[in-house]
Amino acid sequence: MKSMVIMFRHAPLGTTSTREGLDFAMLSASFEQEVSIIFTNEAVLHLLAGQTPEQAGSKDYVAAFKALSLYDIDTVLVCAQSMQTLGMQPNDLSITATVATPEVITQTLQAADEVLVF
Amino acid sequence: MILHHIQTSVMADNALSTCLRYIHPTDSILLSSDAVNCLLQTQWQQALADVKLFVLQDDVVARGLFDRLMIILASEAAGSFDIIDYSQFVEQSLLHEKVITW
Amino acid sequence: MSKFIIQVNGSVYGSTASFRALSFCQSALANGHQIINVFFYQDGVTNSNALTCPASDEIDMHSNWQSLSSKHSIPLTNCVSAALRRGVLSPQDATENGKPQWNSSDAFTMGGLGELVVGIEQADRLISF
Numbered sequence: 237m238k239s240m241v242i243m244f245r246h247a248p249l250g251t252t253s254t255r256e257g258l259d260f261a262m263l264s265a266s267f268e269q270e271v272s273i274i275f276t277n278e279a280v281l282h283l284l285a286g287q288t289p290e291q292a293g294s295k296d297y298v299a300a301f302k303a304l305s306l307y308d309i310d311t312v313l314v315c316a317q318s319m320q321t322l323g324m325q326p327n328d329l330s331i332t333a334t335v336a337t338p339e340v341i342t343q344t345l346q347a348a349d350e351v352l353v354f
Numbered sequence: 355m356i357l358h359h360i361q362t363s364v365m366a367d368n369a370l371s372t373c374l375r376y377i378h379p380t381d382s383i384l385l386s387s388d389a390v391n392c393l394l395q396t397q398w399q400q401a402l403a404d405v406k407l408f409v410l411q412d413d414v415v416a417r418g419l420f421d422r423l424m425i426i427l428a429s430e431a432a433g434s435f436d437i438i439d440y441s442q443f444v445e446q447s448l449l450h451e452k453v454i455t456w
Numbered sequence: 457m458s459k460f461i462i463q464v465n466g467s468v469y470g471s472t473a474s475f476r477a478l479s480f481c482q483s484a485l486a487n488g489h490q491i492i493n494v495f496f497y498q499d500g501v502t503n504s505n506a507l508t509c510p511a512s513d514e515i516d517m518h519s520n521w522q523s524l525s526s527k528h529s530i531p532l533t534n535c536v537s538a539a540l541r542r543g544v545l546s547p548q549d550a551t552e553n554g555k556p557q558w559n560s561s562d563a564f565t566m567g568g569l570g571e572l573v574v575g576i577e578q579a580d581r582l583i584s585f
Contacts, residue, residue, distance in 0.1 A: 238577055245372055245456070256498055256538060263569040269577075277372060317375065342376045345356065350582050351454045352463075361473060361585070387472055412479070440483035447581050448458055455584035 238349035239270040245353060247278035248298060249289055254279060255297040257354025262300070265307040272311035272348070273304065274341055275333075280318045285330040301331050313341060356381040357408075357450035363388035364398060369456035374401060382450060384443065386410035393423055396431065403433030408446060411437045459490045461579040463572065464500035468508055474500065474517045477585035481524060491530045493575040494521070496564070501539040504532070504564035522563040536566040 242261040246253040265271040275282060282298055289296045304312060313336040314329065326335050336344075345351055358373045358381060370389060377383070383405050385392065390413050392398040414420050414437060426432050438446065447453050462481055466473025481491050496503055508518045525532050539560065540549060546566045550558035560566065576582050 240576070245369075253498070259537070260497075260569055260572070264573050267570055267573045269573060276375075277368060315375075338375050342378050345376055345454065346378055348452070350452055350576055351356075352582075352584065353454060353456050359584075361476070386476060410476075413476075440479050441487060443480060444484045444487055444489065447460075447583055453581060453583050 237268055237270060239272070239347070240264050241272045241274060241344060241348040241351040243274040243276060243345075243351060243353045244279035244282065245277045248282045248287070249292045249294045252294075253354045254282060255295065257352070258297055258300060260352065260354070261309065262304075262307050265309050271307070271309045272313070272344060273309060274313045274315070274336075274344065276315040276318050276341070278318075278322070280314050280322060280324060283314060283329045283331060283333060284324070285328075304331065311344075313344060315341060355451045357446055357453045358383045359453050359455040360385050360389040361387040361455070364392040364395075370398075373454075373456050374405075377405065382406040382408060382446070384408040384410065384438075384446065386413050390414050390417065390419065390423075393426060393432070393435070394419070399426065399432035402435075405433070407433065407435035408438045408442075409435050410443060411439050457488050457490060458580040459492050459578065460484055461492055461572070461575040461582050462494045463582060463584040464494060464496045464503060465498040466585055467499035468502040468505060468517050469510070471499070473585040474503055474521075475515065477583075478517070478520055478524060480583060480585070481530070485528055491528070492579055493531050493533055493571065494525075495533050495535070495567075495572045495575060497535045497538055497569075497572065499542070501534045501542055501544045504534050504539070504560040505544055506561035507559045518561070522561065525563050532564045533567040533571050534560065534564050535569055535572070537568075539566060 244254045287298050312333040314333045316335045316337050360370045362369045364370050464474050464477045510516045544560050545558045546560045547558045
C-alpha cells in the first residue's frame with residue numbers, strides 16, 4: 237500500500253482534467269491505497285453547491301465528490317489561500333473538507349509516497 | 355525532498371507559481387519544455403533564486419536559448435541553476451524522494 | 457537498478473510531453489534501469505493510434521513507442537475508458553461498441569486504471585509527462 241495524494245488544480249467543467257483525476261483517486265482507493273485529495277487554485281470551485289454541469293456539456297462528476305467518504309477517502313484538503321482569492325468561505329463547501337494553509341499542504345505533499353496533479 | 359517537474363509556460367499556466375506556493379526548502383525544481391522560457395524574465399529569476407533549480411538541456415538548446423541562459427547565469431542578479439541532460443534527469447528523479455509533475 | 461513507471465498524459469501530436477517521456481525512458485534504460493510499464497492516460501491514449509500519418513520529415517511518436525516497446529519488451533498500456541472517449545479503440549473495443557473500425561495498434565494493451573495503481577505500488581518512481 238502506498239500513500240497517494242491526488243491534487244486538483246484546474247477549474248471545474250472547462251476541461252476533463254479533474255474528472256479523470258477523480259476516476260484515478262476512486263480507483264486507487266478501491267485498490268486499498270491510502271488516498272488524500274487536495275483542491276487548489278480554481279479547482280476549489282468544484283466544492284460550491286448548486287452546480288448543474290450538464291448545462292455546460294459536462295457529465296455531473298462534481299456530484300461524485302460527495303461519495304469520497306464511501307471510498308474511505310477521508311483526507312480532503314482545500315487551499316485556504318485559493319478560497320480567499322475566489323471569495324469562498326468555509327460554509328460554502330458542499331462536502332466535508334478541511335480548509336488548509338499552504339504550510340499544511342506542503343507537509344502533506346512531503347509525507348506522501350506519490351503525488352499526482354490533475 | 356521532492357523534484358517538482360514543470361513543463362508549461364508561466365505565461366499560459368500557473369503550474370510554477372502553484373508549485374512555489376507549496377515548495378519545501380529541501381525540494382528542487384526541474385524546468386522543461388516551455389517552462390524554461392521563464393528564466394528570461396527578471397521576476398522569475400528572482401522568484402527562483404533561492405530554489406535548487408534544474409533546466410532540461412535539450413529544451414533549452416532546441417529553443418535557441420542556451421547562450422542567453424549562460425549569460426543570465428553569469429550575471430549576479432539571477433540565482434544559479436544546472437542545465438541537465440536526460441541522464442541527469444533520471445538520476446535526479448532517484449536522488450529525490452519523488453517527482454511531482456505539475 | 458531502479459524500477460520506473462511512466463505516465464503519459466500528452467497527446468501523440470500537439471504536445472511534446474510524449475516525446476520527453478520517450479526520451480526519459482530511453483535514458484533510464486541506457487543507464488541500466490527498468491521501465492515496468494508506460495501507462496497512457498488522458499490525451500496520452502492517442503499515442504496508440506495506428507492511423508496517425510505524420511509527414512515524412514516529422515517525428516512519429518506512435519511508431520517510436522512501438523519500437524521502444526519491442527526492443528526492450530516494455531508493456532504499453534492504455535487506459536481503456538480514456539481511450540474509448542477519445543475514439544481510440546482496439547479490435548475488441550470496436551466489436552463490443554458496435555463500431556466498424558478500430559485504430560489502436562496491438563503494441564498497446566487496453567487496460568484499466570488499476571494497472572497504473574499496481575504499477576505505482578511496484579515501482580520505485582512514478583514519472584508523469
